[in-house]
Amino acid sequence: MSKAVSGFSKLSKSEKIDWLSATFFKNSDKIKKVLQQYWNSNEVLQNLHDDFIENTISNFYMPFAIAPNFVINGKVYAIPMVIEESSVVAAASLVAKFWGTRGGFKANVISTTKIGQVHFMYKGDKHELQNYFSLKKEQLFKATEDITKNMRKRGGGILDIELRDKTGDLANYYQLHVTFETADSMGANFINSCLEAIANEFKRSDIQIVMSILSNYVPECLVYAEVSCKVEDLYAENSKILTEKFVQAIQIANAEPHRAVTHNKGIMNGVDAVVLATGNDFRAVEAGAHAYAAKTGTYKSLTNATIENGIFKFWIEMPLALGTVGGLTKLHPLSKLALELLGNPSAKELMEIIAVAGLAQNFAALRALTTTGIQKGHMKMHLTNIIKQLGASKDEKAFLIDYFEHKTVTHNAVVEAYQKLAKDK
Structure with missing residues (x-):
């Protein structure tokens, strides 16, 4: 039997399931029952979920959990986490309690600049292109005024537009490198709309626009979080030796990419769980974080630690492009609940909370690895x-x-x- 189907998207949900169960499974009645048992009994909610993506046939549930007692910048949070991996929430909760009695976590946003690019090909004279850009730059801003109007009212908008010569990397390749501030919005649709308007204004017969798209590599959308305490307060016994092992574990991650990848994966256990719970894009966050970990040309740890004058200090610096308005943050009932649980934070505050979740997860992993073992x-x-x-x-x-x-x-x-x-x- 051929497994190809024509016009699948036009079928009703029931028709999709009928075709799927009859074509790929032996017991079609059992398959229908499995799919239908995960439908939401609330029809309004189910219709909402059906419209999130295309060809929906059921819901795939993930556990929604809470890690309480996080003290961040003097404020107590119960952090929502959505993840299927065991031990992650338990570890986060234990670490929150541990550092809550040692001054808690401190966090701050370093910068919030996001990036988009218009990629194009040009075979003509470079100086003539630069002159054209210089004359056209003001018009490029004006071409986006209708799009940026509301964002500018919230303190955001386009920060700058640069012409970048990339012909050293690829023949005839140039780009308009555009920086943005998107306030409490993640801003993907906003950025892409601006870029397409800029590309349309910039194009001419000898300029071949290839594509206009935001970048998920956001090395200037950075957040920092840390914890610190006296070395003797870190472990009940053998504090000096165990603290040194903890620092050495991070030094190994900075020296050995095979270890660094697993090390950072553990960080992302905490990060992704909160990103998902708050309706943000964990794929974008993952891509940006791992690219940042390789910014020196060698893949390294996103966290670091030192021992100086008897003080242990442990910190993380990573890019996080997040939003607290728009998209699933306002559509998904549990995402709205998660943000309300966190006190309806700004995008900056959410960056701090999520960075702390990643730091906590890494602390739990390294503490286990250098003592009892992870298993x-x-x-x-x-x-x-x-x-x-x-x-x-x-x-x-x-x-x-x-x-x-x-x-x-x-x-x-x-x-x-x-x-x-x-x-x-």
């Missing part, structure tokens, strides 16, 4: 997941968790223990 916490959650898969009762779950307290957890070992328990019963 103790991970395998505890892995054990719980296996027990759920086996359908164990409450008493059986309690027995198995106690049984594996000091034993190595593997899937086979848990299955064998469960089967023996059932047999003994």
Whole structure:
């Protein structure tokens, strides 16, 4: 049977499911039931979700959790997190409590400049192109006035437009490099609309516009967060040795890209979870963060740490292009709730909160790695997941968790223990 379909987008949701289940699955009734059980019983909400993307057939639920007790710049937050990976929320909560008794987190936004570019090809004289740009620059700003009107009222808009010669990288390649301030909006649609208006105004017969698009690499949209305390306050025992190991772990991440990638992935566990919860674009944030980690030409850690005069200091600096107005932040009920939970922060305050979430996650990971090892916490959650898969009762779950307290957890070992328990019963 051919699996191709014509006019799929025009089918109703039920028709899409009928075709899908009949074409790709053996038990079509079971597949329909699985898809339909995740529909929202509230028709208004379901219609809202259906309209977020195309060809919607069901909802894919992710856990929505809270990590309480974060003290950031003297203010207490309960941070919303959406993530499927076990231990992340627990680790964040423990770290929040730990640093809450040691002065909390301090954070500040360094800059909020965002970038868009008009990419074009030009084979003529460079000086003539520069003269054309100089004469045209004021008109490029004017071409966007209708688009930027409301943004300018909120303190945003186009900051500058530069002509950049990129012919050293690619023959005949130039760009208009445009910088923006988008206030509390992430600003993707705003930036792209401005760029297309600028491109339309700038084009002429000998200038071939290739594309106009924002950049998710935003090295001038930066946030900084830190924690610090006396070395002796960091660990209950062997503080000096363990603190040095903690710093060495970051030095290794800065020296070894294989380690740095996993190191930064742990940071993004915290970052992405809050980005998702607040209706922001985690793919854009991920891309920008990893590009920033490689800004020196070698992929490095987004965090750093020092020990000076008996004081341990741990910090993060990373780009975060976020919004608290527009898009899903106002459409998705849980995203609205998440922002309200955070006190309806400005985009700058949200940058600080999310940077802290990333720093906290990294602290938890490095503390575990340099002491008990990362697997103790991970395998505890892995054990719980296996027990759920086996359908164990409450008493059986309690027995198995106690049984594996000091034993190595593997899937086979848990299955064998469960089967023996059932047999003994």
